[in-house]
Amino acid sequence: MRIQAIRIHRHGGPEALQLDEVDLPAPGPGEALVRNTAVGVNYADIYEREGDHGGPHAAKALPITLGHMAAGVVEALGPGATGPAPGTRVGYIGPAAYASCTLVPAARLIPLPEAIPDEVAGGWLLRGLTAEYLVRRLFPLGPRATALVHAAAGGMGLILGQWGAMLGARMIGTVGSAAKVEVALAHGYEAVIDNSREDFAQRVLDLTGGRGPDVIYDGVGKAAFERSLDCIRPRGMVVSYGTASGNVGAFDLQRLHSKSIVVTRPTLRSWIAEPDEVAAATRALFGALGSGGIRAPVAQALPLAQAAEAHRLLQGRALTAPVILVP
Ligand SMILES: NC(=O)c1ccc[n+]([C@@H]2O[C@H](COP(=O)([O-])OP(=O)(O)OC[C@H]3O[C@@H](n4cnc5c(N)ncnc54)[C@H](OP(=O)(O)O)[C@@H]3O)[C@@H](O)[C@H]2O)c1
Known part of the structure; x- marks a missing residue:
C-alpha cells in the first residue's frame, strides 16, 4: 500500500524533513499494521534528524522515516502475529512513526484503555514511561526525598513534577524563563528556579539548608551538568x-570523588526491554493518568506535513506541553 511518511534523506535542521509517498509492504510474520492517529514528537526525533548523538540515537542508513512512538488503530496482523486484534486502539514505542501507517512487532503493541485518548497517548506515552522508570525504579522517590528537575515546564518536566509529588517527594524545578515558572508550579513543584535570573546550584542549596537534593533529573545536558555536580548532596544521584x-x-571522573556522587545516563529502551516491564510500567502510567493524579495536556495537534514546525517549536524552547502530529 502507498503511505505518507516524513523522511530525511540527509541529516540536518528541520528543513531536512520531507513528506514522501512510499510503499509499505503487507505485515510480515509477527508484525501488525497500525494506522497512526496521533504521532508523538520527542527529542529523540531531533537527535535522529541531526544524526550526531551516538548511543541509542546513533545514525542509521538513510533515508529514514522519523519517529519513535505513536497511537493508532490496528488494521491487520501478519502471519503468526499474536497481538491486539484489528480494530484495537494501541500505542507503541518504535521506529518510523512519522507516517500514516507503520509496521510494528505485534508483541510490542500496548492496548489503550478507554480513559486514555489517542492524543494523550501520542503526546505522553514515551515521556510517561520514561518518567515511570525515573521516579519509581531508577531513583525511587518517596516522602523523604528531594528532587531537582531541570526544564521543569517541558514535556518531561511536567510529568516528573506531578509524579514525584504524587509519591510524596519534595519537587524543585528549574526553568529557562520567567513565563515558565507558573506552569511548573502548577505541575507538582514546590519551588521553581528561573535560570535566566538565578544560579540554580546556589538557590537549590539555599532551599535545602545547604545539603543539596538527593537526586537531580537532568534532561538539559551540557548547560546544566557541571553545576548539577556542584549542588547534588553527598552520595546523591545525577x-x-x-x-x-x-x-x-567527556568529564573528569574525579569530579565525583569528594561527594561519592553517582551519575547515570539511562535510556528508556533498556528499562522496558522485557514484556513484563512494559506491562508493569504501562499499568502504573495509565493508572496515574486515568485517576487524574497526573494531568497530561497536549499543546497542539499539527498535520503530519507540518512536522518541521513541530521540531522548531520543541527545539526553540517554545513548548510547555507536547505537540502531536496527525496524519
Ligand atoms: N533517556 C530517556 O529515556 C529519555 C526518554 C525521553 C526523553 N528524554 C529526554 O528528555 C529531555 C526532554 O524531552 P522533552 O521532549 O520532554 O523536551 P522538553 O523538556 O519539552 O524540551 C526541552 C527543554 O529543555 C530546556 N533547554 C535548556 N537548554 C536548552 C537548549 N539549549 N535548547 C533547547 N532546550 C533547552 C528548555 O526548557 P527551559 O526553556 O525551561 O530551559 C526546553 O523546553 C530530552 O533531552 C530528551 O532526549 C530521555
Missing part, C-alpha cells in the same frame, strides 16, 4: 537522562 542543550561530553 540522572543525565537527556541532552536538550547538547551532549555532556
Whole structure:
C-alpha cells in the first residue's frame, strides 16, 4: 500500500524533513499494521534528524522515516502475529512513526484503555514511561526525598513534577524563563528556579539548608551538568537522562570523588526491554493518568506535513506541553 511518511534523506535542521509517498509492504510474520492517529514528537526525533548523538540515537542508513512512538488503530496482523486484534486502539514505542501507517512487532503493541485518548497517548506515552522508570525504579522517590528537575515546564518536566509529588517527594524545578515558572508550579513543584535570573546550584542549596537534593533529573545536558555536580548532596544521584542543550561530553571522573556522587545516563529502551516491564510500567502510567493524579495536556495537534514546525517549536524552547502530529 502507498503511505505518507516524513523522511530525511540527509541529516540536518528541520528543513531536512520531507513528506514522501512510499510503499509499505503487507505485515510480515509477527508484525501488525497500525494506522497512526496521533504521532508523538520527542527529542529523540531531533537527535535522529541531526544524526550526531551516538548511543541509542546513533545514525542509521538513510533515508529514514522519523519517529519513535505513536497511537493508532490496528488494521491487520501478519502471519503468526499474536497481538491486539484489528480494530484495537494501541500505542507503541518504535521506529518510523512519522507516517500514516507503520509496521510494528505485534508483541510490542500496548492496548489503550478507554480513559486514555489517542492524543494523550501520542503526546505522553514515551515521556510517561520514561518518567515511570525515573521516579519509581531508577531513583525511587518517596516522602523523604528531594528532587531537582531541570526544564521543569517541558514535556518531561511536567510529568516528573506531578509524579514525584504524587509519591510524596519534595519537587524543585528549574526553568529557562520567567513565563515558565507558573506552569511548573502548577505541575507538582514546590519551588521553581528561573535560570535566566538565578544560579540554580546556589538557590537549590539555599532551599535545602545547604545539603543539596538527593537526586537531580537532568534532561538539559551540557548547560546544566557541571553545576548539577556542584549542588547534588553527598552520595546523591545525577540522572543525565537527556541532552536538550547538547551532549555532556567527556568529564573528569574525579569530579565525583569528594561527594561519592553517582551519575547515570539511562535510556528508556533498556528499562522496558522485557514484556513484563512494559506491562508493569504501562499499568502504573495509565493508572496515574486515568485517576487524574497526573494531568497530561497536549499543546497542539499539527498535520503530519507540518512536522518541521513541530521540531522548531520543541527545539526553540517554545513548548510547555507536547505537540502531536496527525496524519
Ligand atoms: N533517556 C530517556 O529515556 C529519555 C526518554 C525521553 C526523553 N528524554 C529526554 O528528555 C529531555 C526532554 O524531552 P522533552 O521532549 O520532554 O523536551 P522538553 O523538556 O519539552 O524540551 C526541552 C527543554 O529543555 C530546556 N533547554 C535548556 N537548554 C536548552 C537548549 N539549549 N535548547 C533547547 N532546550 C533547552 C528548555 O526548557 P527551559 O526553556 O525551561 O530551559 C526546553 O523546553 C530530552 O533531552 C530528551 O532526549 C530521555
